[in-house]
Amino acid sequence: MSNAPYPPVARHHPADGLRKTRRIIAEDLDWVLATVPSLSQLCLQSIVQNFQERPVFEELSPIEKDFIQERLSPSVPLGVTANVVSDGVYWKRCCEQRWDLCDVSNYDHSWKRMFFERHMESIIELFIPDVTDPKTVLDMVSLCGNYVKRLDISQLLPPIKEPEKEEEKNSSDLASDYEVETPSMDHFDFSILLDKLTCLEKLHLVYRVKQCGMNFVWNMFEMTDRDCESLAKALKSCKTLKVLKINQSNINDNLCRRLVKNLLDHPSLRELDFSHNLIGDRGARALGKLLSNSKLEILNLCDNDIRDPGAKAIAHALSKNSTLLFLSLRLNRLSDEGGKAIGQALLKNNTLLQLHLGANRVTGPTAVALSKALAQNNTLKSINLSCNNLGEDGGKALEEAMSYNTSVTECDIRLTEVDEQVVSVINRVVRNNQSLEENKRAPESY
Amino acid sequence: MPKKQKKAAGGGGRTEEEKLVYLQQRAQAEEELARKKEEILALFLKDKLQKEQRNSALNALKLSDSWRTILRQSRAAELRGNVSVLSRRFERELDGLDGTVKSLERELHEAERQAAQVNRLHLRSLERLCAQQDKWLRFVQLQWDKSLQQLSAGVRSERKQMLANSEQLRADLDDAAFMLERRYEETMREIHRVYRDSVTAFEKSPETTRVDLLREDKETLQEKSGRNQQDRQVMEHRTTQLNDKLAKNQVSSQKAESLEKKLQNQKDDIVQTKKLIKSSQTDQEALERDLSGARKEVTRKTRGLRDQLTRAQAAARRRLTDITIHSSNAIKRLQEVINKGEKVLRIADMCRKLALEQENAFTASSAPTVLEEEPEKEPAQFPELQQVMRSVNAARLRHEALKKQKSDLSRENQQLRLLLRRHLDAMTVSDGGLDGAQPLLTVYQVPAEPGRRHAVTEAAHAARRSLTD
Secondary structure, eight states: OOOTTSOOOOOOOHHHHHHHHHHOOOOSTTOOSSSSOOHHHHHHHHHHHTTTTSOOOTTSOHHHHHHHHHHSOTTSOHHHHTTTSOSSHHHHHHHHHHOSOOOGGGGTTOHHHHHHHHHHHHHHHTOOTTTSOHHHHHHHHHHHTTTOOEEEEOOOOOOOOOHHHHHHHHHSOGGGGGTSOOOSOSSOOGGGTTTTOTTOOEEEEEOOOTTOGGGOOGGGGOOOHHHHHHHHHHHHHOTTOOEEEEESSOOOHHHHHHHHHHHTTOSSOOEEEOOSSOOOHHHHHHHHHHHHHSOOOEEEOOSSOOOHHHHHHHHHHHHHOSSOOEEEOTTSOOOHHHHHHHHHHHHHOOOOOEEEOOSSOOOHHHHHHHHHHHHHOOSOOEEEOTTSOOHHHHHHHHHHHHTTOSSOOEEEOTTSOOOHHHHHHHHHHHHHHHHHHHHHHGGGTO | OHHHHHHHHHGGGSOHHHHHHHHHHHHHHHHHHHHHHHHHHHHHHHHHHHHHHHHHHHHHHHHHHHHHHHHHHHHHHHHHHHHHHHHHHHHHHHHHHHHHHHHHHHHHHHHHHHHHHHHHHHHHHHHHHHHHHHHHHHHHHHHHHHHHHHHHHHHHHHHHHHHHHHHHHHHHHHHHHHHHHHHHHHHHHHHHHHHHHHHHHHHHOHHHHHHHHHHHHHHHHHHHHHHHHHHHHHHHHHHHHHHHHHHHHHHHHHHHHHHHHHHHHHHHHHHHHHHHHHHHHHHHHHHHHHHHHHHHHHHHHHHHHHHHHHHHHHHHHHHHHHHHHHHHHHHHHHHHHHHHHHHHHHHHHHHHHHHHHTTOSOOOOSOHHHHHHHHHHOOSOHHHHHHHHHHHHHHHHHHHHHHHHHHHHHHHHHHHHHHHHHHHHHHSOOSTTOOSHHHHHHHHHTTHHHHHHHHHHHHHHHHHHHHHO
16 A cells, blocks of 8 residues: 555554553642542642732631642742741741751741741841841841741851951051941841841840851951940840840950840840850949849859859849849859858848859868858759869768758769768768659659 | 409519419409309399399289270270170060060960860850750650550559449449348248248147148148049040150151152162263263354354455456446447537538538538548649638547547546546455555545545546537
8 A cells, every 4th residue: 555645644553542541650649530620629729820929828728728838839939928828838848948957846846937037047147247238137027027936046247358458457547447438237237136026035146157267267256346236225125035145255244234234124034144255253243233133034154254253243143132043153263252152142042943153163161151051941953063172171061061951953063072972972862852852743643 | 353353463463472362362352252242243133133023023014904904995895896786686586585475475375265265165065965965865754754654544544443343243242142132031031921820820720720621631632633633634645645646756757768768769860860961961062062163164164155255246346346437438438429429410510501601512521531531532622622621620620639638538537447446445345354554544545535536527527618618
């Protein structure tokens, strides 16, 4: 049969067609045998595709909301989704797409909160003063102000210094200082941010630059005066802040005093952590004043430069205070004067639960003073005097005091050069107290 | 001395001995004098020497002093210069050392600061790890406590359940025991009552009761005897019934035996019939097989015959079609010939008319051959020749046109024949070539044909129209 005069015709063998239909393997999990999806499905798909222009979410039923949360693309701009899409799978998908490690238990099991907090943190951490536009931050704040409860910022970038400008500065005289433009802020200015975050409860700040490599300059790791002023103003304006931690940012006495001045009479501050800074006696005096004036429950001043006068000021505040639960003066330079002052304060104070005086320079007399307090105090639960050279006398005094005490469940006297016997006696007493406490707690379960 | 010697010589004029002695004495004296003088001289010289020595020593001292002072002066200036130079040098070195010391101090500070920073970071990260560990420990502790509580709660609930069950059982037992006791007491009471009644009845009327009792006894005895008789009758009746039943049983057993025998016979028959059936079934199967074989052969033969039939039919149909085609062609040709003849007749009539009109001697004959022959016969008559020539040329032209048309028509006939043949071939399905491709191919090819056929028919129509025109 010659086919030349006729156009080429496809050879459709019926057997091949059957084989083709059998080979279809659905990779789309939503593939249904029914070729025509229901109208509600079509509507939901069109909602998902056009979400940017017309965000429809509130009016849907919970099942439809789940459907949209699973299908909506994470690249839809936040301005649209932030206030419309409620907490759920969509934010989980956004988080997992953006970051590798997502542990939602740190964020109270709320994916939306995790996403916004980490997003906010990354914006602030990558903010370069005078280069990044503050408007980006403000726009973000207006969207996520309701969902950010904690900000854990681990780096704050200083402004970029161009080397040419530096040379000019060196060669010119004082007169040119007024002409050369100093950057408007040394680090990110929190005063634009904190009063707009209405649910912020915890703020952790570290003034440092990660991965600076060979460009290491000490001023990347310091908080300057201007930063302190803006931060102080911002803290005063943030009315819901409960926890403030500023670590390792070279806070010295002046900065500390300025910050404390603005934190006096703060309505909701409960925890203050200035550990790993350079606070000295004047700063400690300011903190003592803060103790008397606010409802602080936790005060952590470990690894600072506080000596006896500062310790005396804090002890004075402690004796009058009735809200503080945890005080840590670890890794400071207290000596016996300060220790004795604190011991005397403990005689009057009956709310403190945990006291940490480890790694100071206190010796035997301090132990004697503390043991007097221990013998009659029955609220203190944990005391830590490790890495001080208490000596035998101090050890014996402590042993005697502990035999009268019934509330201390944790007494740490490692590396204090006391006798082994003392240590064993004290451990026995502590174990007794622990079992006493468990018995007190136990009947509640029955 | 030479004077003295002269004197000595001059004084020699005296006695020579005296002179000699005098000379000797004088010599001696002179010698002594000389000696003394020498001594004095020596002393004097010594003194002088000493003095000179002293002086020279002094002078030497003075000289040395002055030399020293001069030397000192000059040396002092030099030394001062040196000292200043050295002092400047040492100052510079001191400054350098101070600078290095300061820079070392600074570097030490830096290093301490950096070490402190690193330590702090390390501490913070350790604290974080500790916190994490504590969190994990607390979590695990919580889980442990929870599971403990759950277990204890489960155990407690089970215990309660079991207690409740046991108590319920005990309660049931108590109830049952109570019930039993009550019944026991009731029955005991009844027995006691009956006993008491009987005792009292017996005690109340001893004699009458005895007679009554006797009567009662007699009555009871009678009753009992009557009852006995009744019972005996009943018993006899029952025994007869039983005997009847026994007889019946025997009969029925015999019947059963016979039935059994019959059953066995029937079973044997059944077995035999089954065997027969099996044999017949095998025969039937064989027959069936033969039949099926025969059927297959028959079907094969029928199929073969059918194929032959169809082939013959196809051949016949083809022949028929050919014949029809041929006949139609022949008819067409005849028709055409007839038409041509008619046309020629008409043309001849027209020619005759024309010739008659133009007073021609010629008469256009129907046969074109006459036309061909005639011009050769009469070439002399000019005007008539011209007319004849014109008519002859016209006829020749017509002839040629007709030839052309004929050839065209024949070609078209051939093509039509081919088409028809193909069409007919397509329409007949031969059993020999039942391929999947061909019938569909032909099916697909057929629709292309009508267009062609249209073209062909239109051409035929056009040709016919042109012929009529």
